[in-house]
Amino acid sequence: MESNVLSMKFPHALCSVVPLFCGGKLLGIGKDAAASQSVTTVQWGPCDPVLALDSALQCAFFEIPLDYHNHSVGVARLGLVKANATRERRGTVFMNPGGPGVSGINDLNSTSALLLDQTGGYYDVVSWDPRGVGTVTIPGDVFCFDSAEEQQAFFNGTIEVNGIEMTGNFTDPADIQNLLAQAGTMQKQYDGLAQRCSQHSDGKYLQYVGTAATARDLAAMADALDGPGSPVNYIGLSYGTILGSWFINMFPERVGRVVIDGVVDPARFGTVDIALSGWGAQLVDADKVYEAFFTGCALAGPAGCPIASAGQTPVDVNNDIQxxxxxxxxxxxxxxxxxxxxxxxxxxxxxxxxxxxTWGLFVNTTLSQFAQEVQAESGGNITRRRSIRERDEKETFPYSTEAIICGDSKDNTGANMTDVFEGIISTSNNISSMFAAAWPFATYYCPFWPVRAVERYEGPFNKTLANPILVIGNTFDPATPFSGAKAVADELGDHAALVRLNGFGHTSQAEPSACISNIIRAYMVNGTLPQGDETVCEVDADFEVFPGVNTSAILASMPAMDV
Structure with missing residues (x-):
């Protein structure tokens, strides 16, 4: 794997080496990771076009220690990407797109224009593939199998391939019995997966891909690009809000202008068994987003949403999907x-x-195809079953998300697969009937994951910050409910301003809002934050979720119902 990484066309002489090898204290890292730092200039150069399609972007490498507390372990390397400031440069804004496991290098291809606009053009926007992610960072993507065939054969015939079969809100005794009967098989599979991950060539890196180390990487990158001890400016989405919350509390004196958007409550993340109750808590608004989906479809009618029939109400469309x-x-x-x-x-x-x-395209293509395939199945035209992952992946897929989430999670509580399944059933009964049973999902690996990160941050999350931060959440977010943003803002008190986008989807980037962009821009350029307990923004009226249907129309028409 490393030989493949080294063959990529990033410039090689480029790294600002974080010299943690000379004794003394590294500014911002803390006395327990004491070291001296002599910062050199990062050598930016052209990106490999395979990685960065936007030729205006520049790329670099950046060396960091695998373990900030034990330098003898060795050196790691991050792949960086940069969109240059378009006005007089004031510094750097770092961006993490979430996941965990999402490539910041790939993401900046599509978001650089938005981020340059939201930061006023005064900052270089830098993203990176964090440790455990991508093809150019070392350690990069975490693999546990050497081929797609090996991976498929390992899970063949299990719910890892087929998903969980259930109806309604998972109260049918036959569905419950069928799932619980598979607990022994799936526990054996996940225990076996853990062993494979440990024994794979990537296994030696598993304990070093945690978020605390990535927070230290962020401080080190800021030292190199903006000067030792400089304020750190950061925009984090989804999982990037966990990184953001850990960073601002690990390094409160380094907080510059920080935006976290689509917020996970960090106090819950590290203190509950994420496989049993942590993920369920993230689904409290998921079914409301689904209501928005079928409501918008009904409003669009068959011309804009082919799964709808003329004159159907939102309830009718949902009944057809059910x-x-x-x-x-x-x-x-x-x-x-x-x-x-x-x-x-x-x-x-x-x-x-x-x-x-993507809702309009999805109903016009994939969902319609599913309906045709199910109809063919019912008529006896049976073909080979394919997994969702197999549809999307031609090669073996990595376990980067699982490695980071599980490496950061609470110490193993002894939960078994029956506990996990019973938690899914309970979450389906009480929180999300539509999505609680979606399988596989990264958090369910954590009770069986072989290691935890060598360093984890467990709080407190209410440190006094050098500068206040901006906290953003959506009214209805399927993965990070607004309650997470409010919890973080409440914890930080006067050191945070809370903004709510009155719309749907995951993070405020899911739907366009000039109001959100204006607030971020005022903060990043002038340090101005909205006043009051909560500021509400609307989605742009000219954005149509389905043809002729905007977000405000959907909000006004959503039925009050259990789905």
Whole structure:
């Protein structure tokens, strides 16, 4: 894997080496990771076009210690990407797009224009592939299998491939019994996966890909690019808000202008068993986003949403989707080789809920295709079953997300797979009937994951910050409910301003809002934050979720119902 990384076309002589090898104290790191730093200039150069399609972006490497508390372990390397300031440069804004496991290098290809606009053009916008992510950072993506065939064969015939079959809100005794009967098999599989991950060539890195180390990397990058001890400016989305929360509390004196958007409550993240209750708490608004989806479809009608019929209400459209799920469920029960299962449809629907800009395309293509395939199944035209991951991945897929989330999570509590399944059933009963049973999901690996990170930050999360931060959440977010943003803002008190985008999807980037962009720009350029307990922004009226249907129309028409 490393030989592949070294063959990429990043410039090699470029790194600002973080010299943690000379004794003394590294400014901003703390006495427990004492070292001296002599910062050199990062050598930016052209990016490999495979990585950065935007030729205006520049790339670099940056060396960091694998373990800030034990330098003898060795040196790691981050891949960096930069969009240059368009006006007189004031410094750097670092951006993490979330995941964890999302490539910051890839993400900046599509978000650089937005971020340069939101920062007024006064800052270089720098993103990076954090440790455990991507093809150019070392350690990069975490693999546990050497081929797609090996990976598929390992999980063949299990819910890892087929998804969980259930209907309604998971109260059917047959569905419950069927799931619980698979607990022993899946625990054996996940225990075996943990062993494979440990024994794989990437296994030696598992304990070094945690968020606390990445927070230290962020401080080190700021030292190199803006000067030792400089204020750190940062925009973090989704998981990037965990990184942001850990950073501002680990290094409160280094806080410059920091925006966290789509917020996970960090106090919960590290203190609960994430496989049992942590993920369920993130789903409290997921079914409301689904309501927005089928409401918008009904408003658009068949011309804008082909799964709707003329004159259908939102409830009617939902009933049709539920009928599709029921048919897929029943056929999969009767025909184990059915190519599409209700579990697969739910899993894909969950990801689609993140991005309302994709809803129209999804119903016109994938969901319509699913309906045709389920109809063919019911008529006896059975073909080979394919997993959702197999649809999207031609090669073995990494476990980077699992490695970071599970490495950061609470110490193993002894939970077993039956506990995990019972938690899913309870979450489906009480929080999200549509998406609680989506499988696989990264948090469910954590009770069986082989290691925890060598360093984890467990709080407090109410440090006195050098500068106040901006906290943003959506009214209805399928993965990071607004309650997370409010919890962080409440913890920080006068050191945070809270903004709510009155819309759907995951983070405020899910739907365009000039109001949000103006608030971020005023903060980044002038340090101005909105006053009051909570500021509410609307989605731009000219943005159509479905043809002829904007967000405000959906909000006004959403039925009060349980889905």
């Amino acid at each position: 009928a599709l799920l029921q048919a897929a469920h029943d056929t999969a029960r009767a025909n184990p080789s059915a190519p599409v299962t209700s579990g697969q449809i739910r899993a894909l629907l969950r990801t689609i809920m993140y991005v309302p800009t």
